[in-house]
Amino acid sequence: MVTMQDVAERAGVTKQTVSNVLSGRVAVRPATEARVRAAIAELGYVPNLVARSLATGSTRTVGLFVPTVSTAFYAEVVEEAEDVLDAHGYRLLLCTTRRDGERARRHLAGLTSRSIDALLIAGDQGLTDHLPLLSRTRFPVVLCAWETRAPAEFPVVTVDYEHGGYLAGRHLRELGHRNVAVLASPAHTLRVNGFRRAFAEDGLDVPAGAVHLAPEPSFRAGIEAARAALTAHPSATALFATHDVLAVGALEAARDAGRSIPDDLSVVAHDDTPEGLLARPTLTSVALPTREMAREAIGLLMRAIENTTPTEPRPGLLQPTLIARESTARRG
Amino acid sequence: MVTMQDVAERAGVTKQTVSNVLSGRVAVRPATEARVRAAIAELGYVPNLVARSLATGSTRTVGLFVPTVSTAFYAEVVEEAEDVLDAHGYRLLLCTTRRDGERARRHLAGLTSRSIDALLIAGDQGLTDHLPLLSRTRFPVVLCAWETRAPAEFPVVTVDYEHGGYLAGRHLRELGHRNVAVLASPAHTLRVNGFRRAFAEDGLDVPAGAVHLAPEPSFRAGIEAARAALTAHPSATALFATHDVLAVGALEAARDAGRSIPDDLSVVAHDDTPEGLLARPTLTSVALPTREMAREAIGLLMRAIENTTPTEPRPGLLQPTLIARESTARRG
DNA sequence: CTGAAAGCGCTTACAG
DNA sequence: CTGAAAGCGCTTACAG
Numbered sequence: 281m282v283t284m285q286d287v288a289e290r291a292g293v294t295k296q297t298v299s300n301v302l303s304g305r306v307a308v309r310p311a312t313e314a315r316v317r318a319a320i321a322e323l324g325y326v327p328n329l330v331a332r333s334l335a336t337g338s339t340r341t342v343g344l345f346v347p348t349v350s351t352a353f354y355a356e357v358v359e360e361a362e363d364v365l366d367a368h369g370y371r372l373l374l375c376t377t378r379r380d381g382e383r384a385r386r387h388l389a390g391l392t393s394r395s396i397d398a399l400l401i402a403g404d405q406g407l408t409d410h411l412p413l414l415s416r417t418r419f420p421v422v423l424c425a426w427e428t429r430a431p432a433e434f435p436v437v438t439v440d441y442e443h444g445g446y447l448a449g450r451h452l453r454e455l456g457h458r459n460v461a462v463l464a465s466p467a468h469t470l471r472v473n474g475f476r477r478a479f480a481e482d483g484l485d486v487p488a489g490a491v492h493l494a495p496e497p498s499f500r501a502g503i504e505a506a507r508a509a510l511t512a513h514p515s516a517t518a519l520f521a522t523h524d525v526l527a528v529g530a531l532e533a534a535r536d537a538g539r540s541i542p543d544d545l546s547v548v549a550h551d552d553t554p555e556g557l558l559a560r561p562t563l564t565s566v567a568l569p570t571r572e573m574a575r576e577a578i579g580l581l582m583r584a585i586e587n588t589t590p591t592e593p594r595p596g597l598l599q600p601t602l603i604a605r606e607s608t609a610r611r612g
Numbered sequence: 613m614v615t616m617q618d619v620a621e622r623a624g625v626t627k628q629t630v631s632n633v634l635s636g637r638v639a640v641r642p643a644t645e646a647r648v649r650a651a652i653a654e655l656g657y658v659p660n661l662v663a664r665s666l667a668t669g670s671t672r673t674v675g676l677f678v679p680t681v682s683t684a685f686y687a688e689v690v691e692e693a694e695d696v697l698d699a700h701g702y703r704l705l706l707c708t709t710r711r712d713g714e715r716a717r718r719h720l721a722g723l724t725s726r727s728i729d730a731l732l733i734a735g736d737q738g739l740t741d742h743l744p745l746l747s748r749t750r751f752p753v754v755l756c757a758w759e760t761r762a763p764a765e766f767p768v769v770t771v772d773y774e775h776g777g778y779l780a781g782r783h784l785r786e787l788g789h790r791n792v793a794v795l796a797s798p799a800h801t802l803r804v805n806g807f808r809r810a811f812a813e814d815g816l817d818v819p820a821g822a823v824h825l826a827p828e829p830s831f832r833a834g835i836e837a838a839r840a841a842l843t844a845h846p847s848a849t850a851l852f853a854t855h856d857v858l859a860v861g862a863l864e865a866a867r868d869a870g871r872s873i874p875d876d877l878s879v880v881a882h883d884d885t886p887e888g889l890l891a892r893p894t895l896t897s898v899a900l901p902t903r904e905m906a907r908e909a910i911g912l913l914m915r916a917i918e919n920t921t922p923t924e925p926r927p928g929l930l931q932p933t934l935i936a937r938e939s940t941a942r943r944g
Numbered sequence: 945c946t947g948a949a950a951g952c953g954c955t956t957a958c959a960g
Numbered sequence: 961c962t963g964a965a966a967g968c969g970c971t972t973a974c975a976g
Contacts, residue, residue, distance in 0.1 A: 281726075281750065283953060294963050299955060309961055324748075329725040330665045331953030334968050339662065341705070341727075350687035358681050359708055366715075371727070373673070374706040376691055383698075393661040394613075394969095395703070416656075418613065499890070528890060558831070558860060558890055615969060626947050631971060641945055663969030666952050726953095 282323045290319035302327065341371045342581060343396040345387070347379050347403040352553045353570055357402045357425065360574035368582050370397070381406040388413045398581040402574070404428045405467065420584035424577040427470055437577040440597035444566040445471035447602040448520050448548045449478025449486075451564065456611035457518040457546060458484055461509040462491040463502060463530060468522035471550055475520050490516075494526050502529020510537050517611050518546035524556040527563050531607070542609035552603055561606030569598045614655045622651035634659060673703045674913060675728040677719070679711050679735040684885045685902055689734045689757065692906035700914050702729070713738040720745045730913040734906070736760050737799065752916035756909040759802055769909040772929035776898040777803035779934040780852050780880045781810025781818075783896065788943035789850040789878060790816055793841040794823040795834060795862060800854035803882055807852050822848075826858050834861020842869050842877075849943050850878035856888040859895050863939070874941035884935055893938030901930045 288295040293312060300306040301316045308316070319325070333339045342365055346354045362372050373396055377384040384407050391399060391414075399414070401407060402425045411431050414421050423436040430436045448471075452460060460479075464472050476486045492509045494501035502521065506529060509519060519534075521527035527549035531541060539545040541561055549556055549565040556563030576595065620627040625644060632638040633648045640648070651657070665671045676693055678686045694704050705728055709716040716739050723731060723746075731746070733739060734757045743763050746753050755768040762768045780803075784792060792811075796804050808818045824841045826833035834853065838861060841851060851866075853859035859881035863873060871877045873893055881888055881897040888895030908927065 281953095285953080295954080296956090296964085297962060300962085303955080305956090307961065312961080326724045328666075328953050329727045330662060330671065331726075331968090332955075333662045334660075334666050334970085335953080335955040337968075348687075349681050349690050350684060352682060355680075355682035355687060358706070359710075362706070362708055371722075372706050374690070374694070374704050376694055378691075390703075392658045394663075395661045555887075555890060558887060560892060613969095617969080627970080628948085628972090629946060632946085635971080637972090639945065644945080660969050663952090664971075666954085667969080667971040669952075 281328075282325045284325070284327070287316065287319045287323055287325045290323060291315040337394075338397050338585075339395055340369060341373050341396050342578070343373045343375065343391055343399040345375050345377055345384070345399070345401040345403075345407065347377050347405045349374075349376050352555075353425075353551060353568065354402065356570045357574045360571040361400060361402075361578050364575055364578040364582070370582075377403075377406055379405040381409060385410040385413065392417060398422075398585050400424060400577055400581055402577075404430070420581055422577050422581050422584070424573055427467060435580060435595060437573055437580060437595050438597060439568050439573060440599055441468070441470040442474035442477075443597075444550055444568070444600040445474025445476075445520075445522070446478045447474075447566050447600065448550060449475040450481075451548055451602050451604065451608065452518045452520065452546065453478055453482055453484075455518075455546060455608060458611075459513070459516050460486060460490065460518045460520060461513045461516045462486065463494055463505040463509060463519060463521040463526050464491055465494055465497050465522055465526070468550075471522045497523045497525050499525055499529045499532075502526035503533045504529075506530035506533035507537070510534065510539070516545075518548065518608070521547065521549045524549045524551045524553040524563055524565055527565070527607070528555055528559050531559055531561075531563075542607055543612055546608040546611075548602075548608050556605075559607075564605045564608040565603055566600045567603050568600050573598050613660075614657045616657070616659070619648065619651045619655055619657045622655060623647040669726075670729050670917075671727055672701060673705050673728050674910070675705045675707065675723055675731040677707050677709055677716070677731070677733040677735075677739065679709050679737045681706075681708050684887075685757075685883060685900065686734065688902045689906045692903040693732060693734075693910050696907055696910040696914070702914075709735075709738055711737040713741060717742040717745065724749060730754075730917050732756060732909055732913055734909075736762070752913055754909050754913050754916075756905055759799060767912060767926055769905055769912060769927050770929060771900050771905060772931055773800070773802040774806035774809075775929075776882055776900070776932040777806025777808075777852075777854070778810045779806075779898050779932065780882060781807040782813075783880055783934050783936065783940065784850045784852065784878065785810055785814055785816075787850070787878060787940060790943075791845070791848050792818060792822065792850045792852060793845045793848045794818065795826055795837040795841060795851060795853040795858045796823055797826055797829050797854050797858070800882075803854045829855045829857050831857055831861045831864075834858035835865045836861075838862035838865035839869070842866065842871070848877075850880065850940070853879065853881045856881045856883045856885040856895055856897055859897070859939070860887055860891050863891055863893075863895075874939055875944055878940040878943075880934075880940050888937075891939075896937045896940040897935055898932045899935050900932050905930050 284295040301308045301313045375387045399421045426436045426438045492505045494505040549563045552565040552567035556565045616627040620630045633645045707719045731753045758768045758770045824837045826837040881895045884897040884899035888897045
């Protein structure tokens with residue numbers, strides 16, 4: 281392979297001069313620069329980034345941890361993150377943890393090896409326990425899409441999930457619903473809290489018994505949880521599902537139970553995924569500012585890398601919005 | 613940061629010895645090894661992978677190009693690829709091209725810089741034109757999920773898309789349909805050819821006029837194309853959509869046109885995505901061996917990296933299968 | 945089994 | 961504005 285030395289010889293200069301024209305850090309006489317550039321072109325020289333990284337200590341690569349890439353939410357996080365990185369000339373090292381703590385731990389441990397300049401961890405599933413591994417790391421770390429309590433040492437760019445739940449609750453309240461049940465993933469306690477707060481504002485209580493846990497965010501789990509909820513609370517006029525896919529399952533279960541939506545039963549969901557738009561009726565859901573979140577998180581990381589300034593003030597929470605569609609209606 | 617030299621001093625040996633215990637390539641006396649390992653633990657030494665890469669010429673990183681990560685198909689490719697890489701101790705550098713030729717070109721060009729050991733390119737959208745950039749590359753390249761003609765110089769692991777179309781056609785034929793229309797993405801000519809072949813086997817012709825192009829694989833485009841098809845061919849009893857999401861749009865358009873599925877109109881799709889399972893009626897669709905494909909492609913790459921053997925025989929095509937669900941029925 | 949030397953291809957001060 | 965030197969942290973033959 282052709283090295284900087286080869287280019288230098290061809291151009292009749294030393295390799296430091298070639299380095300100078302490439303980096304632009306030191307001015308080079310135009311005639312010399314022209315000779316160097318010509319030599320680069322003739323030889324088809326491409327700098328060896330590994331060697332550069334060893335010398336500079338920077339790989340221009342950022343690590344991204346996501347639980348999975350096969351949900352619209354994380355797919356968007358990945359693509360938005362990549363766009364911002366690309367704009368800054370950085371590359372993306374991807375790791376999907378699959379909500380597998382051991383896998384996450386192993387990969388986290390492998391990151392100490394100087395191969396990335398910064399790390400973005402999106403989503404807390406299975407990771408929280410292993411975060412201490414990152415405490416002595418020498419590159420900046422930012423957390424995003426974080427729904428549980430995060431260690432104070434890391435900046436976190438996330439959504440106000442509690443408010444998301446609140447919006448869902450307020451929406452049902454505004455439609456006159458008083459008797460409701462909730463289908464929730466175990467990780468979604470913030471959403472449930474917010475939902476409850478909306479009812480509490482009107483002096484209404486959503487009892488713990490009205491919350492039905494769905495072990496995982498899947499269509500099947502949604503059907504099961506909805507079935508249980510509809511059986512336990514036959515008089516409920518509305519359902520809040522903490523995730524769209526759960527709500528799609530609920531739609532199915534409601535159909536099976538002979539309840540028509542939204543006339544006999546309103547369903548409000550959370551996350552506003554494409555599945556919710558495809559569902560019939562289309563789902564009323566709380567939309568997440570996914571791309572803004574990813575953009576802001578990577579932006580924070582870029583500034584941390586480039587400025588080497590002390591950590592910025594803890595960023596604020598991004599606000600979700602409710603999108604009313606066909607699955608909710610005034611209490612009949 | 614602590615280097616190999618620090619470990620060596622602490623253990624009272626030279627850094628070569630430390631390197632030897634780490635690599636295991638050269639036997640080290642047990643007592644020495646114990647001292648070295650102790651020093652590593654005490655100092656919390658982690659090898660600098662960049663330095664190792666410069667010395668060895670290998671980064672243990674594989675690049676993966678996908679058009680996007682936000683379809684179930686490519687999400688699966690990414691996750692499966694990552695699993696296999698992980699098992700081999702390799703990392704994943706991800707690049708989503710977004711079907712943007714210029715973006716693909718730029719990233720492809722950036723790959724010559726010694727930062728990856730191999731490259732997997734999944735999906736041909738926007739890339740075919742830029743493949744010559746890879747001709748003089750010094751790392752192995754494998755193509756997968758390739759639906760158009762690929763340059764002969766690269767091994768390609770892909771699906772028999774023509775056969776997929778054939779399966780869809782044969783299915784409709786077996787159900788007695790003779791008068792059909794097709795909704796196709798421009799890139800899906802193989803699928804359409806196969807579909808036609810199934811009809812041709814029975815001496816039936818699917819005229820070019822029966823093929824309606826959908827500019828992009830989206831719900832909206834599916835609606836438009838289906839609308840056009842149903843208007844132009846009111847007597848068609850079945851539709852073949854070359855992609856599930858197109859078919860979901862077709863379902864909607866059929867409903868709007870007062871056609872009930874599958875009684876008045878059968879719809880067979882291709883790709884068997886989660887959207888097809890969520891649709892009502894559920895979609896009959898041709899399923900792709902996605903994970904097998906990704907696994908085989910990365911496997912090929914791993915062997916190419918590690919064996920340095922000449923390129924293997926061109927791998928065969930993987931076979932799709934038809935999954936019959938609710939959207940197709942015997943011609944009424 | 946262990947150590948001394950050279951080298952991977954770059955960058956970064958530092959002289960001139 | 962250009963060149964000589966040292967160094968980034970590792971590995972790889974090669975002696976002993």
